[in-house]
Amino acid sequence: MLQTRILEPTEGAYAYPLLIKRLLLSGGRYEKTREIVYRDQVRLSYRELGERIARLANVLTEAGVKAGDTVAVMDWDSHRYLECMFAIPMIGAVVHTINVRLSPEQILYTMNHAEDRFVLVNSDFVALYQGIAGQLTTVDKTLLITDGPERCVELPNLVGEYEQLLAGASPRYDFPDFDENSVATTFYTTGTTGNPKGVYFTHRQLVLHTLAEAAVLGGDDSVRLLSSSDVYMPITPMFHVHAWGIPYVATLMGIKQVYPGRYEPDMLIRLWREEQVTFSHCVPTILQMLLNCPTAKGQDFGGWKIIIGGSALNRALYQAAQARGIQLTAAYGMSETCPLISCAHLNDELLAGSEDERVSYRIKAGVPVPMVEAAIIDEHGRFLPNDGESQGELVLRAPWLTQGYYQEADKSAELWRGGWLHTGDVATLDSMGFIDIRDRIKDVIKTGGEWLSSLDLEDLISRHEAVREVAVVGVPDPQWGERPFALLVVHPDRQLDAKALKEHLKPFVELGHINKWAIPSQIAVVTEIPKTSVGKLDKKRIRVEIGQWQASNSAFLSTL
Amino acid sequence: MLQTRILEPTEGAYAYPLLIKRLLLSGGRYEKTREIVYRDQVRLSYRELGERIARLANVLTEAGVKAGDTVAVMDWDSHRYLECMFAIPMIGAVVHTINVRLSPEQILYTMNHAEDRFVLVNSDFVALYQGIAGQLTTVDKTLLITDGPERCVELPNLVGEYEQLLAGASPRYDFPDFDENSVATTFYTTGTTGNPKGVYFTHRQLVLHTLAEAAVLGGDDSVRLLSSSDVYMPITPMFHVHAWGIPYVATLMGIKQVYPGRYEPDMLIRLWREEQVTFSHCVPTILQMLLNCPTAKGQDFGGWKIIIGGSALNRALYQAAQARGIQLTAAYGMSETCPLISCAHLNDELLAGSEDERVSYRIKAGVPVPMVEAAIIDEHGRFLPNDGESQGELVLRAPWLTQGYYQEADKSAELWRGGWLHTGDVATLDSMGFIDIRDRIKDVIKTGGEWLSSLDLEDLISRHEAVREVAVVGVPDPQWGERPFALLVVHPDRQLDAKALKEHLKPFVELGHINKWAIPSQIAVVTEIPKTSVGKLDKKRIRVEIGQWQASNSAFLSTL
Numbered sequence A, B: 001m002l003q004t005r006i007l008e009p010t011e012g013a014y015a016y017p018l019l020i021k022r023l024l025l026s027g028g029r030y031e032k033t034r035e036i037v038y039r040d041q042v043r044l045s046y047r048e049l050g051e052r053i054a055r056l057a058n059v060l061t062e063a064g065v066k067a068g069d070t071v072a073v074m075d076w077d078s079h080r081y082l083e084c085m086f087a088i089p090m091i092g093a094v095v096h097t098i099n100v101r102l103s104p105e106q107i108l109y110t111m112n113h114a115e116d117r118f119v120l121v122n123s124d125f126v127a128l129y130q131g132i133a134g135q136l137t138t139v140d141k142t143l144l145i146t147d148g149p150e151r152c153v154e155l156p157n158l159v160g161e162y163e164q165l166l167a168g169a170s171p172r173y174d175f176p177d178f179d180e181n182s183v184a185t186t187f188y189t190t191g192t193t194g195n196p197k198g199v200y201f202t203h204r205q206l207v208l209h210t211l212a213e214a215a216v217l218g219g220d221d222s223v224r225l226l227s228s229s230d231v232y233m234p235i236t237p238m239f240h241v242h243a244w245g246i247p248y249v250a251t252l253m254g255i256k257q258v259y260p261g262r263y264e265p266d267m268l269i270r271l272w273r274e275e276q277v278t279f280s281h282c283v284p285t286i287l288q289m290l291l292n293c294p295t296a297k298g299q300d301f302g303g304w305k306i307i308i309g310g311s312a313l314n315r316a317l318y319q320a321a322q323a324r325g326i327q328l329t330a331a332y333g334m335s336e337t338c339p340l341i342s343c344a345h346l347n348d349e350l351l352a353g354s355e356d357e358r359v360s361y362r363i364k365a366g367v368p369v370p371m372v373e374a375a376i377i378d379e380h381g382r383f384l385p386n387d388g389e390s391q392g393e394l395v396l397r398a399p400w401l402t403q404g405y406y407q408e409a410d411k412s413a414e415l416w417r418g419g420w421l422h423t424g425d426v427a428t429l430d431s432m433g434f435i436d437i438r439d440r441i442k443d444v445i446k447t448g449g450e451w452l453s454s455l456d457l458e459d460l461i462s463r464h465e466a467v468r469e470v471a472v473v474g475v476p477d478p479q480w481g482e483r484p485f486a487l488l489v490v491h492p493d494r495q496l497d498a499k500a501l502k503e504h505l506k507p508f509v510e511l512g513h514i515n516k517w518a519i520p521s522q523i524a525v526v527t528e529i530p531k532t533s534v535g536k537l538d539k540k541r542i543r544v545e546i547g548q549w550q551a552s553n554s555a556f557l558s559t560l
Helices: A046-062 A081-091 A106-113 A123-131 A161-166 A202-220 A246-253 A266-274 A284-292 A316-322 A355-362 A407-416 A453-461 A500-509 A538-553 B048-064 B077-090 B104-113 B123-133 B162-167 B205-219 B246-253 B265-274 B284-292 B315-323 B355-362 B407-413 B454-460 B498-510 B538-550
Strands: A035-038 A042-045 A070-074 A094-097 A116-120 A140-145 A158-161 A185-190 A197-202 A257-261 A279-282 A306-309 A327-331 A339-341 A373-378 A391-396 A421-429 A435-440 A445-447 A451-452 A467-477 A481-490 A521-526 A557-560 B034-039 B042-045 B071-076 B094-097 B116-122 B139-147 B158-161 B183-189 B195-204 B256-259 B279-282 B304-308 B326-333 B340-345 B375-376 B392-397 B421-429 B434-438 B444-448 B448-454 B467-477 B481-490 B524-526 B558-559
Touching: A042 A046, A042 A123, A046 A081, A046 A161, A046 A197, A070 A081, A070 B104, A081 A094, A081 A185, A081 A246, A081 A257, A094 A116, A106 A116, A106 A123, A106 A185, A140 A161, A185 A202, A197 A202, A202 A339, A202 B205, A246 A257, A246 B265, A257 B421, A266 A284, A266 B326, A266 B454, A279 A284, A284 A306, A284 A467, A284 B162, A316 A355, A316 A453, A327 A355, A355 B158, A373 A421, A421 B375, A435 A453, A445 A467, A445 A481, A451 A453, A453 A467, A453 A481, A453 A500, A467 A538, A481 A538, A500 A521, A500 B434, A521 A538, A538 B139, A538 B454, B034 B077, B042 B048, B048 B077, B071 B077, B071 B123, B071 B256, B077 B094, B077 B183, B077 B246, B077 B256, B104 B116, B104 B123, B104 B183, B123 B139, B139 B162, B158 B162, B162 B421, B195 B205, B195 B498, B205 B340, B246 B256, B265 B284, B284 B304, B284 B315, B284 B467, B315 B326, B315 B355, B315 B454, B326 B355, B375 B421, B392 B454, B407 B421, B434 B454, B444 B467, B444 B481, B448 B454, B454 B481, B454 B498, B481 B538, B498 B524, B498 B558
Parallel strands: A035 A257, A070 A094, A070 A116, A094 A185, A116 A140, A140 A158, A279 A306, A306 A327, A481 A521, B034 B256, B071 B094, B071 B116, B094 B183, B116 B139, B139 B158, B279 B304, B304 B326, B481 B524
Antiparallel strands: A035 A042, A185 A197, A327 A339, A373 A391, A391 A421, A421 A435, A445 A451, A467 A481, A521 A557, B034 B042, B183 B195, B326 B340, B375 B392, B392 B421, B421 B434, B444 B448, B467 B481, B524 B558
């Protein structure tokens, strides 16, 4: 290590750790007119939000929550969730944002693994909670969250009901300073195999992520994503990487926030209209669902800016959204990365290109945001050139990446081998810094001695006008090693079979975009494609189902 | 300290210190069309800038500069200065940005006090340097910077000429990681008494300041100060708190940057026009000079956004600039604070007010930027209410405040007493968080048992149409303790005496804005008001001169 002149910033009068409480401005600094809205039930000013965060901190402290404890939250997206994302870390505890879409067994596993001491349970999840409560090994106390008048639901070791307790608590709390490297949040990510894995982030990491995200969202011209007069509504659950960190950014900027509770399309569209929402984020499948729901029919969504992440954004969905007035911007990140890594801001050169070229960049993962280093490596860990051609595993460095998986030393070491976080994604990097995710390493299809990106093929297939949704996976093939298999949802009044799909793909073979063995010889047309709990294509389940259909010669199948 | 779950971020594979090198994006991520311009002499792409930073790092390393060494720069504002602000800290050394407007004795003092080992000297300062070289106690080597062909100037222990050395060096340098708490920059601030004092900032502090400043400048609507398509030209020297940190922000955002060298009005206006500058920052006196210079006569500066700081912005100057198309925004900070503390962004409520009300807020110090805590205290250190009325010393906490004055333990302890940085400014804070600087503590005038703000009186006097510049100080008075004394520069074709000034101020007495003893009974009309090396009113010198005039009954004086 170099012999620099080092000043210790955590000692002395000037110590000023990066703590989540610093993201919460003093009440007076917020716009009086900007509210935190929960469905059509609650409207809070920022001043009230601040007081409620202090009340919650008092409730938790009086209930015995100590610094270092883990406090779990099972709730729909709400102002209360936002309050938990501040109050729990601000007293030095760790907020565990439970993925309520996991199976009860998985939720039980994550709660015991995270050593949750205290749980806040929305009344909608009481039955689920009661089903697992007997097997929870670390939980001492529970706190009930209710929307309606049902304030006396039975829960084991119940401290009381959220609103009743807050009403009786002091709106002042002297939030202490402590080490910025204290863990603030944790949540579990479900991989393709094995148990969910817990990632975790410190106060320092969340503060840095928030500042960088605020600078990125506000600072660019090609699409200025977020300004203080925007109205924000998440359409990615708050248990999913803190709704991509945007609630922290929105609070820092004092932006009006709208929380939809459950993600029912009708409620989302109603809130969008009535609260004049201008900025959201979601995964592609949720956007698809939103555009296709009956309430949205013929609706012009002009002025709505949506960040798309979580899965690749294909051209068809981009254009469908654009035709409805929605401005999409792709971004890239994952649970392990807090999540923001890159954003598809276009530079002047790209903006000067054709519409077709612009779209092809707007749907890529984008350029790394400030403070993020990205590289691609081959299977031997050697760095590959940023030439837009070489494909390798995307590896990252940044100040806000999880240090590992909780109590999973081997997997943590694997995640961080060579001093870089390994994403498991195959990507190219070009000379402009643009990241193009080609596929998950495990989803790449090895056919005829070549690698075929399932994402590429999904993109090309999605351009067929009959296709509403598509998932491509590799299935074992004795001759080719693997062959691509396409699972499709088609528009209600349209039809598609393997032959028609072949006709659609042939021109792309002739243009050299894909090889001829990339054309699936068998497809399945279904009414729904299996998704994970956060709305991504569940390729693990898709592979299992395809095997079953093939074994039973299911009617879903269409063969060339 | 609470027992939180602490993760050490500086150990292990995931260690990612906040270093200045992270602000420099990889070359490809910058717009190809955006340049770094130095007068009409040099145009660089960001890629070239990156290479030149590496070349300079190689030159310095080969010349023997080691991590921990202090490297001084004596240059005009230039691309080379920007290169120094990156390359020197990036090799673990400390860049000392020398205030070239100080007297030779003061420069000598600061260089010995900072223990400078290596000095880069622009040929314009060679004579000055040679005058003090014999008394420098720590300097080993010098490096010459030249603009023109005069590349063989004599300097003691000369390593060579900047451009020649860079041309011969490698454009690659593997910049190492090290502790983010390493000192990166230092410079000296001149107080009213005693020697200049050295403040210093770490890599971590500068990175945090840059991210927060980028978020603040990009994220607000009332005046969106900076976006990636802006063109930036500093009009505050780079030795003055890193030109307020904006060169780091501009580099992070990849904005076109224009460096004017010396601050000659003609060059500034020419560059503004030819390079289409849209964003600058300066102190009020420099703006005044610019508006009044012959080249600017009748010029419409439409579209130019200028941040004003360093001294209070008065209404007359605000309106004069506005009439010429310039959008001014006040900001507040000081050498000790890196500097950004607050910015006069208007909220919706204020924007809805009358033009007069809006202006009265736009010229205040503004609201604290994210991560900054501001409070006011009385002389016993007790916190005062944020009611817009109570006046007290403004004290601050933030992650980017200097830890003290270099090798001045007593003054450092005084700066940080009670765990807050003491600004020496008297201010009010209102319920919206707005900071209104009332005066420097030492410039408050104690008259008739009341405190009178010299800034208030300057503001009211500046509204007289004959007044071009004004400075108010307290002078001893046997009856009143102190009485205000106004020093004035009047417009060339106008006149003003103490009687006319009294008539101008009487309505404000009647409105209750000031007490009647706030009306100066004696004024002086001069052609120039003494300024400090960074363009602020030099009230120390003003007081001395007034005493001399009063003793000699100077013709400058006008008495009621």
